[in-house]
Amino acid sequence: MLTIYGRKSSANVQKVHWICLEGNLKFKTINIGGKYGGHTSLEFKQINPNSTIPVLKDNDFIIYESNSIIKYISDKYNILKSNNQKDIALNNQWIDWASLVFGLQCATYTAHNMLLPVEQRNPTIASETKKKIITSFEILDNQLNKYNFILNDELGLADIPIGCWLHRCVILDLKFSEFKSLDRWYRKLEENEAFHIAVISAPLPPN
Ligand SMILES: N[C@@H](CCC(=O)N[C@@H](CS)C(=O)NCC(=O)O)C(=O)O
Structure with missing residues (x-):
């Protein structure tokens, strides 16, 4: 269990x-x-x-x-498992990036827009972080210009953490529709039942 x-x-x-x-x-x-x-x-x-x-x-x-x-x-x-050494390494690269770069930015932006008591929110940190998130959108868009999903044309392990954090951007009204490949990828994730249940239908922080 x-x-x-x-x-x-x-x-x-x-x-x-x-x-x-x-x-x-x-x-x-x-x-x-x-x-x-x-x-x-x-x-x-x-x-x-x-x-x-x-x-x-x-x-x-x-x-x-x-x-x-x-x-x-x-x-x-055996779920979204790859046996290809290079694919495993690249999945790990994107999973690390999702936490250490993109996730950190999204968590900081969440804190200064939603979670911290209003008097502790810092608009400068929020706007600096927003710029970094836009740079992350560009990085993702360039990658997704090449493939339908993060690593290739199939859903893989790396799509999971990045998808979860990108949905956080949707919640925070950080728009990415100008990034066409990124937007296409998010629309594709919206068709995924597991993503719908685990991410889209989840309550908002701190619930
Ligand atoms: N590196 C850790 C980070 C875990 C983390 O920061 N979790 C947050 C929620 S996203 C937490 O425990 N926050 C305390 C809380 O929810 O009250 C991981 O990926 O599991």
């Missing part, structure tokens, strides 16, 4: 929901973090000392860090 700890509005949690749904895996969700709290409790720290969500429990196996979790699920359950 798979248990996913974390509120459904977290982009990092949505990655895990999406890959499970993509592979028709059954899972249980425990709401932690955001308005639910619980992530700093001693009990939760026993499964993740960092107090972050998501955490996956697969019977007696426990793992945290969303990117490691989706790679584990992909490998173990």
Whole structure:
């Protein structure tokens, strides 16, 4: 039995929901973090000392860090799995980029537009971050000029984290329709049932 700890509005949690749904895996969700709290409790720290969500429990196996979790699920359950060494490396490259560049920008923008108390929001940080997000849109658009999906013409592991963060941009009204290939890709993801359930239909942060 798979248990996913974390509120459904977290982009990092949505990655895990999406890959499970993509592979028709059954899972249980425990709401932690955001308005639910619980992530700093001693009990939760026993499964993740960092107090972050998501955490996956697969019977007696426990793992945290969303990117490691989706790679584990992909490998173990053979979902969007590649056996080509270069494809695996490039998927990893984009998954890292999705967290360390694009995701970081989106999370910062979310904080300064939605999550922080109004008096703590910094408009300068928000507008500087918006510029960086536009640069990320350009990078993605150039990549998606070449293929229908991030790595090639099929949905792959790297599409998951990037798709989750791009939907966050939609929520935050960061428009990308001028980036035609990126926009086409997002419209394609909208047709994906797992993306719909895990990401589009998810509640807004901090719910
Ligand atoms: N690198 C970690 C980052 C995890 C992270 O920052 N999670 C956020 C939510 S996206 C969190 O735990 N926030 C506390 C909360 O939701 O209350 C991962 O990818 O799993």
